[in-house]
Amino acid sequence: xxxxxxxxxxxxxxxxxxxxxxxxxxxxxxxxxxxxxxxxxxxxxxxxxxxxxxxxxxxxxxxxxxxxxxxxxxxxxxxxxxxxxxxxxxxxxxxxxxxxxxxxxxxxxxxxxxxxxxxxxxxxxxxxxxxxxxxxxxxxxxxxxxxxxxxxxxxxxxxxxxxxxxxxxxxxxxxxxxxxxxxxxxxxxxxxxxxxxxxxxxxxxxxxxxxxxxxxxxxxxxxxxxxxxxxxxxxxxx
Amino acid sequence: xxxxxxxxxxxxxxxxxxxxxxxxxxxxxxxxxxxxxxxxxxxxxxxxxxxxxxxxxxxxxxxxxxxxxxxxxxxxxxxxxxxxxxxxxxxxxxxxxxxxxxxxxxxxxxxxxxxxxxxxxxxxxxxxxxxxxxxxxxxxxxxxxxxxxxxxxxxxxxxxxxxxxxxxxxxxxxxxxxxxxxxxxxxxxxxxxxxxxxxxxxxxxxxxxxxxxxxxxxxxxxxxxxxxxxxxxxxxxx
Numbered sequence: 200x201x202x203x204x205x206x207x208x209x210x211x212x213x214x215x216x217x218x219x220x221x222x223x224x225x226x227x228x229x230x231x232x233x234x235x236x237x238x239x240x241x242x243x244x245x246x247x248x249x250x251x252x253x254x255x256x257x258x259x260x261x262x263x264x265x266x267x268x269x270x271x272x273x274x275x276x277x278x279x280x281x282x283x284x285x286x287x288x289x290x291x292x293x294x295x296x297x298x299x300x301x302x303x304x305x306x307x308x309x310x311x312x313x314x315x316x317x318x319x320x321x322x323x324x325x326x327x328x329x330x331x332x333x334x335x336x337x338x339x340x341x342x343x344x345x346x347x348x349x350x351x352x353x354x355x356x357x358x359x360x361x362x363x364x365x366x367x368x369x370x371x372x373x374x375x376x377x378x379x380x381x382x383x384x385x386x387x388x389x390x391x392x393x394x395x396x397x398x399x400x401x402x403x404x405x406x407x408x409x410x411x412x413x414x415x416x417x418x419x420x421x422x423x424x425x426x427x428x429x430x431x432x433x434x435x436x437x
Numbered sequence: 438x439x440x441x442x443x444x445x446x447x448x449x450x451x452x453x454x455x456x457x458x459x460x461x462x463x464x465x466x467x468x469x470x471x472x473x474x475x476x477x478x479x480x481x482x483x484x485x486x487x488x489x490x491x492x493x494x495x496x497x498x499x500x501x502x503x504x505x506x507x508x509x510x511x512x513x514x515x516x517x518x519x520x521x522x523x524x525x526x527x528x529x530x531x532x533x534x535x536x537x538x539x540x541x542x543x544x545x546x547x548x549x550x551x552x553x554x555x556x557x558x559x560x561x562x563x564x565x566x567x568x569x570x571x572x573x574x575x576x577x578x579x580x581x582x583x584x585x586x587x588x589x590x591x592x593x594x595x596x597x598x599x600x601x602x603x604x605x606x607x608x609x610x611x612x613x614x615x616x617x618x619x620x621x622x623x624x625x626x627x628x629x630x631x632x633x634x635x636x637x638x639x640x641x642x643x644x645x646x647x648x649x650x651x652x653x654x655x656x657x658x659x660x661x662x663x664x665x666x667x668x669x670x671x672x673x674x675x
Binding site: 292415432 | 534660674
């Protein structure tokens with residue numbers, strides 16, 4: 200076997216069978232057979248070396264040979280909260296890339312100037328799982344369904360909260376320059392194509408969010424989201 | 438006029454007419470009329486405030502009112518040299534995003550394990566121009582046609598040359614940690630899906646390239662390319 204095969208199996212240690220969609224891939228595409236070695240990822244910090252025990256067209260049983268606990272590659276939590284773009288394809292690639300780079304959670308926001316109010320969470324979930332397998336991430340990023348901006352800022356409990364915006368009349372610090380490895384629990388908010396409303400920004404500031412900018416570039420929403428994740432990962436990486 | 442309209446006009450100061458594709462956009466989409474204000478970008482550091490003088494279906498004449506010289510937002514030159522991915526769509530979005538973030542030049546490499554040996558440079562050019570307008574970049578990134586790996590490493594004259602690769606047997610420094618604002622003239626090479634060959638890496642090192650990694654994440658080619666541009670921009674930004 201030239202390339203190790205990874206499968207996403209939540210609770211991998213407690214079961215002995217691949218989920219149906221992974222079974223189809225294992226049997227019909229990879230044509231795995233008994234005694235083949237596979238790797239399982241539970242999405243919560245462990246990989247498992249396992250051996251195929253039985254392979255039929257709809258079932259693939261395995262036996263775990265070794266639990267491989269993984270170490271985190273960045274400190275704390277990186278949480279991106281973003282108003283989805285009208286074109287969902289742009290969000291999808293951003294989620295794929297952010298998963299490759301490394302982050303913990305994405306929340307989608309319903310804000311005043313949002314041009315999209317629904318997302319297909321199951322599609323995003325599939326993209327995250329695929330990118331997690333491709334980039335061998337031990338932790339699966341969580342996907343939070345769309346939530347109203349006001350509810351989000353009220354309920355979010357991260358230690359370090361940032362809101363990116365483009366209003367020159369509200370002083371902004373540089374996001375990256377204000378990150379250091381002590382900021383190990385971060386949420387960063389990115390607005391829609393038309394930005395947050397100024398009232399939304401003020402509401403967030405009144406609840407302890409810091410007003411920040413990602414730099415001088417004029418970025419599309421999805422580029423800003425990915426850039427924020429890259430900066431946070433770079434600041435917190437171990 | 439609620440949003441300023443930007444047009445890419447090489448040699449904007451020496452002509453008085455929009456190029457045909459920009460004319461079509463100006464007249465048929467934006468329906469500009471005489472006395473409307475427009476902005477021109479020459480792609481080499483200046484914007485121009487201009488006024489529409491004549492607008493017919495195929496011609497749009499303007500008069501420059503003011504030359505607006507722009508300041509660079511990063512020091513020196515950021516040059517990405519990358520082996521294109523099999524799926525050209527992945528290169529296209531990378532080029533769009535790298536333009537938004539800010540870089541100076543992209544070269545496409547033909548390396549041993551390359552899965553693509555041709556690119557549509559005119560398509561990449563259109564994407565770059567569109568992203569340059571959208572993100573208001575005064576300098577247009579240059580696009581270099583596909584060149585053989587060996588020729589590239591022999592001819593490239595940047596002061597600071599880096600090659601990213603995944604060979605554990607060759608010591609690698611961290612790319613971002615080794616950038617500082619004195620490294621103001623950078624070329625960074627990113628390999629294809631199957632990486633550079635080890636002989637290619639050794640050939641580059643023998644010509645003064647530094648062996649680097651972007652970090653612990655296992656990134657797709659296009660994600661690595663964008664990540665390298667983001668890191669370089671972050672290190673060199675003014």
